[in-house]
Amino acid sequence: MSKPSRRSRGTVTVQDVARVAGVSAMTVSRVVNGGTNVRDSTREAVLAAIAQLNYSPNSAARSLAAGDATQIGLLYSNPSAAYLSQFLIGALAAARRAGCHLVLEACESERPDEQAEATRSFASTSVEGVILPPPLSEAAPVRAELEAAGIPWVSVAMGLPPARSLNVRIDDFEGAAAMTRHLLELGHRKIGFIRGNPNQTSSAERYRGFAAALEEAGIDVKTVPVEQGYFTFRSGIVAAERLLDRPEPPTAIFASNDDMAAAAVGVAHRRGLHVPQDLSVVGFDDTSLATTVWPELTTVRQPISTMAEEALALLLARIRAHRSSEQDKLEEQVLDHELIVRESSAPPKGAAPARSRSTGVSSSALR
């Protein structure tokens, strides 16, 4: 029809859609985005044209014109690979929708100076905001550096975030309490607990939830065997060994995450204990590790992918608000967790048969 521009790339543009729909490019843009102030009949015509031409907006042009944030940092440490991949999948999906790029930076070190250094590298690459998955979400040097550079950030999966901070999380307390109740319902009375790394507040929250459910059932928390772990497989081995070495070993072990639970299963096997017949073992997070090991782990599901998406959305909103110097009130997002009952938990030996197993108990929505 019309002579194609020399540089034209043969892709369909707003102009094409506008021509087909008999409106201006402007109107097409309005329909594609918010869609305010467009008559219904017009909107339909545009949508029809879009469908007919199989139009999909050019994200480069879009973010150039709109002046969106284009570079979002993601500073990751050493979470379990399973956690990271889930997280990246969610973050990536959200980033593409928003038309921005994820700038990854690794920071395996726990040394404050190296953490600060890794963070600083963001400031020089003109990153407009940073996502902090655990455990870096609580690393003081990182936050201080970001604060100094005036770069907004969002923390993910903190147990107890400080007021007025941007963050997305689940209710660790309730999740742990629900899991503990599950074990109690099965008939367990001697439940060993493996704590998480003290550098994360979620560790304390999970323990609190555990303790609360115990007290609820009239069990004195002081009599309960607890060992310190650090969220790593390795630390789980040590903790589980100690738990099982006790004169009165527990009939169930509640590990603060799946990695340590998997380690506990390994230790049990090495000692000739069958899971779950001789020992129940449960975890937290529901990373892919939970379904990798045998038997599959009963655990508390954390919607990691969704949390990443929400985190990016929150961050972008903050950046936009900051640009137009508005106040944004969005600060915290608490997502639902879910108790996932699999093969690794069962009634203790010689206990009364368990009640009917619930397949999954969602937490109530808290927003």
Place this chain on the structure above:
Amino acid sequence: MSKPSRRSRGTVTVQDVARVAGVSAMTVSRVVNGGTNVRDSTREAVLAAIAQLNYSPNSAARSLAAGDATQIGLLYSNPSAAYLSQFLIGALAAARRAGCHLVLEACESERPDEQAEATRSFASTSVEGVILPPPLSEAAPVRAELEAAGIPWVSVAMGLPPARSLNVRIDDFEGAAAMTRHLLELGHRKIGFIRGNPNQTSSAERYRGFAAALEEAGIDVKTVPVEQGYFTFRSGIVAAERLLDRPEPPTAIFASNDDMAAAAVGVAHRRGLHVPQDLSVVGFDDTSLATTVWPELTTVRQPISTMAEEALALLLARIRAHRSSEQDKLEEQVLDHELIVRESSAPPKGAAPARSRSTGVSSSALR
């Protein structure tokens, strides 16, 4: 100084740099990119201005103007989480450098129709190329669909790629042979092998490498215990059980990947066998799982992140070449593997002391 445009975002642009350097925007662009046909003195002036202003080009504007590919698909299946996260990290880094977005699509199913369906979704989202990590790199329905849609793709980690296909891989044959030689050097003579999933050619290549090294040492392959596995932890358990149930159990197990090796370690422990004293267990890939389990796994390192980067680079080159209807000769990229000796391999009981342990043997570069 100059009145800032109303819509200006306060970022430094080529124009600013050009003004400071006393040249035109055009020249700045030339310096930043290829840099042909620019006098040295001019180049230095521009670079100085860039440094002074801390200029970094706007990637949205860049890819809009240059008309680069903007959407690259990544169809992933169910590789171990450890593999996927490593892969994503590499792909993401490369994508950002190239200024394009990664469009993720999951395809867990092995059913041909669902694989085709998942692939088709790319065609409709105007993805300009697709990266296929294993095991989808060899899924016929996926490739057929891509071929039909005329979308170029690159396969990653195939064992034996077909001629004239775009792919990046390591030499599975040599990697497996090197590992086998390591076990032989330690004094093992009865080595059990767990094959990988037959839907991937790398499985066959690894087995071939294993067999070749054995024959090299004068061992008849027919006498060697081999079990079928499917690259999953679960399949590793079954295979390891069978291997150890044999009347003359092996003194070492070579699993075709880390997941199955980890499973074998678990099985050994459950049977009261100490690794590596009573049984050596080695894997392949060097995913994070290898250093998670205890003892840490001797394995063959595959540079997963780098492979992802190379894959994207190859794909982008092909797309560019296709656009300017040139022939690109780049087709295959074979990266170096490395034998990583850790704690899970040792001389068999009562064997002559091992020779000095080499810490890592790189393959020769093959390009």
Place this chain on the structure above:
DNA sequence: AACCGTAACGCAACCGGTTTCATCGCGATT
């Protein structure tokens, strides 16, 4: 000395949306 080829560089258009602002139409207001 006029000529010419090439390297070095600038101008203007353009990539594909979005923002700004002006315009139009039409029912409600006075």
Place this chain on the structure above:
DNA sequence: AATCGCGATGAAACCGGTTGCGTTACGGTT
């Protein structure tokens, strides 16, 4: 009935780089 107000819509400038092509400077030819 003239005016007002507002929702719906379009024209043009603009976002920040890059491509095509024209221009300038300069060393070497003949």
